Amino acid sequence: MTATLPATETPAILGPAWDADAPAPDGYVKFVIDGQDVVAPKGEMVIRTCERMGIEITRFCDHPLLEPIAACRQCLVEMEMGGRMMPKPQPACAVAVADGLVVHTQRTSAVAARAQWANVEFILTNHPLDCPMCDKGGECPLQNQDLAHGPGESRFKEAKRTFVKPIAISTEILLDRDRCILCYRCTRFSEEIAGDPFIDMLGRGVRQQVGTGPEVPFQSYFSGNTIQICPVGALTSTAYRFRSRAFDLKSAPTICELCSAGCELRTDHRSGKILRRYAGENGDVNEEWNCDKGRFAFRYVTGDDRLRTPLVRGTDGSLAPASWTDAMTAAAAGLARAKAAGGVGVLAGGRLTVTDAYAYGKFARVALGTNDVDFRARAHSAEELDFLARRVVGVSPKTGGVTYRGLEAAKHVLLVALEPEEECPIVFLRLRKAARRHGTQITAVAPYASYGLHKMGGVLIPAAPGAENAAVAALAGADDPAGLRTDGAVILVGERAAEVPGLLTAVGELADATGARLAWVPRRAGERGALDAGATPTLLPGGRAVTDAAARAQVENAWGTAIPETPGRDTAGILAAAAAGELGGLLIGGVELDDLPDPAAARRAVENAGFVVSLELRRSEVTDLADVVFPVAAAPEKAGAYLDWEGRVRPFNTALKWAGGLDDGRVLDTLGVEMDVDLYTQTPKSATEDLARLGAYEIPRTRTASYPPTTATPAAADGALTLASWRLLLDGSRAEDGEPHLAGTRRPESVRLSPATAERLGLADGTLVTLTGTAGSVTLPLVVTDMVDGVVWAPGRVAGTSLAAQTGARAGDGVTVAAAPPDAVAAVDPDVVASEAEGRLGSLVTGMGGSK
Amino acid sequence: MSILDPLKGFGVTFGTMFRGVVTEDYPVNPAPVAPRYRMRHRLNRHPDGLEKCIGCELCAWACPADAIYVEGGNNTPDARYSPGERYAKDYQINYLRCIGCGMCVEACPTRSLTMINEYELADDDRQRLIYTKEQLLSPLLPGMEQPPHPPRLGTEKDYYVKGPELLKEYNDARRAAGDKIPQPPPLPPLGVATGQSADRVLRSTSRGEDAS
Ligand code: SF4
Ligand code: SF4
């Protein structure tokens, strides 16, 4: 008899036509499971083949994305090889398929059934009767498999071994050691996938336990995944502990709104509140993992500072709640006046869904008659827009763009101005997998080899800020040091490349010269979508250039309005014009002024702008300065789609159905009606249809301007150091508000100098130093790092506030570093030392004390 | 039909006047129910006043009518409501839904949830029929202390493992110290209707009690 396998990634080689007597094709083996002939790819574990045949084998330690370890002995089956029965049952998760193997699972072998049954009982001997208070209760593989396949009752009457419980292995992750069944999933994940082997098995025999090293917490950006894969309730999160039961939760699949990785997530909510988020499964994107930010940073959605009603600035000069009708009237009248008085600039922000961004771009053109619209709330340049128009917009997996799978298959990957672990964590996980499994060589152009690069076994091409151009240009040489001329090589360039004039051009030329594939990885979830949806000063939706008459006409036809033919101002231009009084007003989406390269100038611009309309989730600096504020829906409260860095559409539906917020597209649509124009963006669906009405368009990948790569390093003033800086994944951004346990897992903030530079300045490792820019200084501990001389590195946010706002310095600027005055203390974010975490856990754990 | 039939009919009416009353004089004089009849729920306490409920939600899970809402919380060293780590931060039973089946009582792993024989669960306000934790918790009997407070009956672990023995030791110690150990008031004799609401509270505290 021949088995027919369900469709999987394995080529369909079994089917009605397959001849049971024929040998297995190349790369496959033929063997027997429960009397059925099966064909499976070489190297596959027996348990996987059984799975595909629909035979359920109990298991705890086995995980398809982790290496086999056979620790729990739960998957025992009988095996015959060469006609001889193996003396003992074998673990199906750790025996690879082989020609001539005969497997008897619990369905056909009483020995296997008995072995599995007995193993459950054995595992339960020391398992506490914690189910009523254990967070896993109700969704626990141990509970389920015991009830389904085990004795259900224990004969073990003696006292069980107990441990102090729980211990906090980080402020976010709690470990109940007596519940642990020693399956090694968490330790294998940390070592194999995340590369943060801060937890391991300690001790032996009955005292064996998972633990951390002394004073070294489980400080990993991916630690939350261990909770999800732990087959019992041994690992739980401080945030979710005791808050709910599986059956209380409503689950909604969703897409993470916190970075451009586009992770598939599952939002579990109860009574209108999100209680937890789990990683969803998507082999093309995040596999089964996500980062702790996406997992734990959701409290902002129900924060106290959420805006619930529109606000209008009254004649007394203060903002007061108003009805939607009044606010719409006030906003429309104000915008019309501002339009007449010099025009309105639109800052859309980088966190929008595709359709919301489309609404901003369309509103600017149709209602405000301007191309002054930009989504970039960070360092940017005209060169960047040109680069995006030529090489990024419109690219997607469908058009042959770089994908996650492409990264995994690449032999060589070059990273420029990108720190994947901090800026797009799932790219990091893929690259690490590629390096570990397939030996992908990763090269990074950066001032120092970060921890993330170490974990990917990468090679550093040291370059000071501003000197990256030369370093990148040198890679085009015939000796091909970064292997970019090999098949499938990929260059990943981050959004920070816009900070260095000429770098994006140099990267583009490198790709052209070597034939390597190129992808742009922004940080924020909405940037790629906003680019493609036309929330930019030079591009209309679909990559149509404003200056291209034919393309413009296509959009003008569909929208029924004339579009100015000159490109608009970018973010910096809009802010400068507003500050100078050239613009009559501003329309601002989700923009934090501190995120902008010059927060002080941005603040002045918003203050100076005649009339400001703000669409925001929560109270912010912008809403405080605005004349009319509209509350908008947070990502879990609306539907829409993001484009991840690949350009892949990541659609999602409303998770919190009854929250009732209006998305930006809807607000702008209504505001449009008030101003006598129709946007057709009242729902994501209608906006998508409106976008589709623009028709097909072939993006010409031509250069519109030339930006010669500058090779000169900006000369730092005497004694000054060049500042290198980027944002860390967890750095007290507003999305992380309200989650103190997550704040406790932030990486320690520090300033980095090379040994030579530190020596020149007379600074010792570990001492407090003060970094001073034009507008102020910050004090942090010094970590002497093997890095480029004459450069100082500091995180993009220090103690929860932007470095640029505190010091006036941004990457590439000259700053001074000196020993901190004796009475100085390191900058500490008040959010980090979580009173609750400390109160509850402080007595159990030593050496935790937050990250600073 | 006979001419005497109307008289016969009135005869029945007349005759009934001399028989006993079969209807209940409710609500003026409610009849007692069988002593083991169970309806309204009660969340019991340990003898020191700590709540027995650990907020596990098993009762809510078992309930076929989805009448119970529980939200767990963390006991902290400063605020302890129940022994162990977990307690019920919120606990509500919706008597518009409850069918009195008792599955919840069966599911409760700590004997926290029991039912008492109070049955007067009618109201003209739907909101009032959602009973809160305060309404459901057993009143503090003499010797009990309003949580939060630390466990008074030995360490958490001993208390879990040997609760009844510890209670005996505790009571013996108190007796030895000359304390009077309060006994629950006796049940009202069967067949005697009490009728007043003050008595109703008494009744409800005196039956279905599970104070140990
Ligand atoms: S803590 Fe969980 S995942 Fe880790 S070894 Fe124990 S049972 Fe396995
Ligand atoms: S990697 Fe990015 S998209 Fe994925 S969970 Fe983390 S923040 Fe969200």
Ligand code: SF4
């Ligand atoms: S008695 Fe039955 S219906 Fe009422 S709360 Fe308990 S389980 Fe639910």
Ligand code: SF4
């Ligand atoms: S009453 Fe019992 S079953 Fe219900 S939550 Fe409390 S301890 Fe659990």
Ligand code: FES
């Ligand atoms: S699942 Fe095979 S030994 Fe654990």
